[in-house]
Amino acid sequence: MTELDIENIRNVATLAWRDTYSSFIPKKIQEKVLIEAYSEEEMNNRLTSSLSLVVEENNEILGYAFFSGDLAVEEVFLESLYVNPIHQGKGVGKLLFFTGLSKYEEPTSISLTVYKGNPNISFYEKQGFSVVKEIQGDFFKHPVVFLLMKKNVVSDPNRLTKDK
Numbered sequence: 001m002t003e004l005d006i007e008n009i010r011n012v013a014t015l016a017w018r019d020t021y022s023s024f025i026p027k028k029i030q031e032k033v034l035i036e037a038y039s040e041e042e043m044n045n046r047l048t049s050s051l052s053l054v055v056e057e058n059n060e061i062l063g064y065a066f067f068s069g070d071l072a073v074e075e076v077f078l079e080s081l082y083v084n085p086i087h088q089g090k091g092v093g094k095l096l097f098f099t100g101l102s103k104y105e106e107p108t109s110i111s112l113t114v115y116k117g118n119p120n121i122s123f124y125e126k127q128g129f130s131v132v133k134e135i136q137g138d139f140f141k142h143p144v145v146f147l148l149m150k151k152n153v154v155s156d157p158n159r160l161t162k163d164k
Contacts, residue, residue: 005054006047008061010038016082024117029142050079053100055092062087065096072105078112093123101153108154116145124149 017030025033036042046052051067063083068076078100083092101110114121116134129149137144 005061006043009043009054009064010034012061012064012084013038013080013082015084019085020118020120021115025115025139025144026142029139032140046079051100051103053096055095062090063092063096065100067100067103071103074106074108076101076104076107076110078110081112088120094127097127109150109152111148111150113146113148116147121147121149124151127151 014034017025017034018027021030046066049069051069051071052064053067054064055062061084063081065081066079068079078097081093081096083096101107110129111132112124112129113135114124129151132148132150135146135148137146
C-alpha cells in the first residue's frame with residue numbers, strides 16, 4: 001500500500017463514520033477517534049500486523065478491510081470494514097469480507113465488534129453473523145455500546161475455500 005492509499009483509506013473512514021455514526025456519536029468525538037485510529041503510527045501497525053484489503057476502481061478506493069494478521073488462525077477477527085457511502089449496496093463490502101476470509105487456511109469462525117445502533121448491522125446479519133454479547137465502552141468519555149458478533153464458518157456452505 002502506498003501513502004496515497006493510506007490517505008484514501010482515511011477519507012473512506014471519515015465519510016463512512018460521518019454517514020454511519022452522526023446520529024449517536026458527536027462529531028467532535030468522531031474526529032478524535034478518527035485521528036487516533038488512523039494516525040501514521042496506527043496505520044503502519046495495521047499494515048504490518050493485519051491482512052489489509054482494498055477495493056479500487058479507476059484509482060479510487062471504494063472500501064477497505066483489516067483482518068487479524070495470522071493467516072493460520074482458526075478464529076479470525078475482522079478489525080474493520082468500511083465502504084464509501086456512495087458505493088454501499090454494490091457488493092463492495094461482501095467482496096472484501098469473502099476475499100479476506102478466503103485468505104485464511106482453515107478458519108472455524110470470524111468475529112467482529114460493531115457499535116450498537118449502527119444501521120449497517122444488517123449487512124453482518126445477512127452474512128450469517130449473530131450477536132454474542134453487548135459490551136459497555138466509551139470513546140473519549142462518550143459512552144457507547146459495542147456488539148460482539150460471531151459467525152461460524154466450518155459448516156457454512158457459502159464459505160469460500162482456498163484451492164490447495
